Amino acid sequence: MNNPISDRSLFVKAFYGLLLRDLRVISRELAPFLLRVGMQPLLFLFVFTYIMPRMAGGSPMASTAGPGFGTVLLPGLMAVAIMFCGIAAVALPLSTEFGSTREIDDRVMCPVPVAAVALEKVVFSALQSIVAAGLVIPMAIWIPASPVYPDLHRWPLMAIVLVLSSLLAGALGLAIGSSVSPRHIGLVFSILVVPITFLGCVYYPWAYLDKIRWLQIAVLLNPIVYICEGLRSAVTPQVHSMPVWIVLPALVVFLAILGRLGLRAFLRRVIS
Amino acid sequence: MIVEIEALTKVYEGKQRVVAVDGIDLEVKEGEIFGLLGPNGAGKTTTIGVATTRTLPTSGKVRINGIDVVDQPARARRSIGVVPQFNTLDRSLTIFENLYYHCRYFGFSHAQARDRSDQLLAQFLLTERRKAFPAQLSGGLAQRVQIARAIAHRPTVLFLDEPSAGLDPQSRLAMWTAVQSLRKDGITVLLTTHYMEEADALSDRVAIVDHGRLLALGSPQKLKDTFGAQTIIQLTLRQTDQLAALAAELATRSGVQNIETLDDGLRLFTTGAEGLLPDLIQSAARLGLRDIAINEPSLETVFIHLTGRDLRE
Ligand SMILES: Nc1ncnc2c1ncn2[C@@H]1O[C@H](COP(=O)(O)OP(=O)(O)O)[C@@H](O)[C@H]1O
C-alpha cells in the first residue's frame, strides 16, 4: 500500500511502543511498585519464620512453623506475589483506563489488531510478576531464623512454571479489569482474589489436604493451586507436590480459559 | 475518495432497539473539510465510530483510502487520526510523552518520534507545556493536544467528533484556526458538530443528518440557496384559537412565502424581516404576542426547513 512498513515489522514496533509506554509509567512509581509487591511476603516471612520460631512452645503454630514451614511458604509467597501483580498491573489500571477517562482509546487506535493491545497488557504484567516472584527468594534466604534455600537445579521447570503462572495472573487481571468498574474493583478483590489465594494451597501443600477430602477436590478448580504446586516441585522439591504432568497441562488449560475470557471482555469494551 | 460510506446502518440491539444510523451514503474527497451537522442523537458519533473501526456496522460498507474498515481494521487505522468527543489523553504521561508514545505506537523510531513530537508542540504552540500532565490543562489546550496527537502519525484523514463541545468561545476560535491550518498539510478532515456556525465556518461541504438519515448534502452556500434562503420568523402567541385566521391574513403580506402552524404560534418563511416586522407585530398583538424569534438565512434555517425543528431542540 502507500505505507512501506510491512505489517509484521509494524506489529513488532507498535507492541514494543506499548511496552515502552508501560515501562515509562511504572518507572515513575518504582518505590510504590516495590512496596506493593514486597510488603506481604516480607511480613509473612518475618512473622511466621522469624518471630514464631523464637516463641517457646506456647504458640499454636509452633508445630508447623519453623524451618519446615518456611520451605512450604516460599513457593506459596511467590505465587501470591505473581497473582498480586496480575491484579495490580492489569486489572487496576485497565479498570480506570476503561472508566470515565477512556484513556485506552489512543492505544486501541494503533495500527495493530486490538487483541495485541490486550496481549501487551498481559505480557507486561507477566514481566512484573516474574520480578516480584524473584524478589521473594532473597527474602526467604535472609529473613527466616533458619534460611530457606531454594533448589535451583530444576531451573528449566522453574522458568516454565514462572512464565505460565505469570501469564495466567495477567489473563485473570485482564478479565477482571475489562469487566469490573473502578468502583467495584475493591469488592472483587475481597470476594474473589483474597479467597482464591487463601484456598490456593499457598500456606500448605495440596497433599496435606487429604484429611479434608471434599476440600482437596474442590480446590482443583482454583488455578492458584497449580501455580503453588508447580513452584513447589520446581523450587522446593523436598516438599511433596503434585506431579508436573498434571500441573503444567492444568496451567495451560487455565491460561487458555482465562485468556479467552479476558480477551472477550476486552474486545467487548473496545468495539461496540 | 478518502472516505467512502455506503448504505451504512447501525442498530443497537438491547432492551430498547435503537436505529442509530439508518442508511447513510457519503463520500469525502481528498483535502476537503467535511462537516456532519445534526442534533444530539442524530447518529454522528456512531457514523464516526464505524469509520474509525470502533463500531461494527449492522450493514453497509465504509472504506478509508480504499481499505475496508471491517475487513482490515488494523491497516485502515494507519490512515486514520481521531479526536474523540471526550478528552482521552493518557493521564499517566506528560504532553510530550502523549505525542511521543503515540508516534511509537505507529512504528516511529525513537529519534523520529522525538523530532515529530517537538515539531508538533511548536506547531500547536504547546512547547511551554511539554512537561505538564493532561490534568493540568484547560479544555482548550487539552483539545489542541488531542488534535496534535491525532495527526502525529501523518494520517490521511482526521476525524473530529464535536471538537468544540465544552470549549469557551476563544478556545473554539483557536481550535478552528488549528483545523483550518491542517489544510496546508493536505489532511482531509471529517468533523461532526451540532453548531451550525461551526459547520458553516469550517466545512467545504456539509451533510445534514437527523435520526440516522442524511437529509441534505452540499456546500454551506448551496444548502442555503437550495433550502433556506429564507429568513424564518417564529411568533409565539398566548391565544391559539384563531391561529388559522391569522395565518391566512399574514400569508397575503408581501415577503411572506410560506407559513407553518405550530402548537403555540406560527412559523413564517420570508424573504427578509425588514419592513415586515412592524406589520407582523401589530397583527400578532391581537392574539397576545409572547415572543418573536428571527433566524437569518443560515444552516439553522436550512435545518428548520428540512425537519421542522430547531437544531437545539
Ligand atoms: N452503545 C450504544 N448502545 C445503545 N444505543 C446507543 C449506543 N451509542 C449510541 N446509541 C444511540 O444511538 C443514537 C445515536 O447516537 P450518536 O451516534 O451518539 O448520536 P450523535 O453523536 O449524533 O449525538 C442515540 O439515540 C443513542 O442513544
Ligand SMILES: [Mg+2]
Ligand atoms: Mg456524538
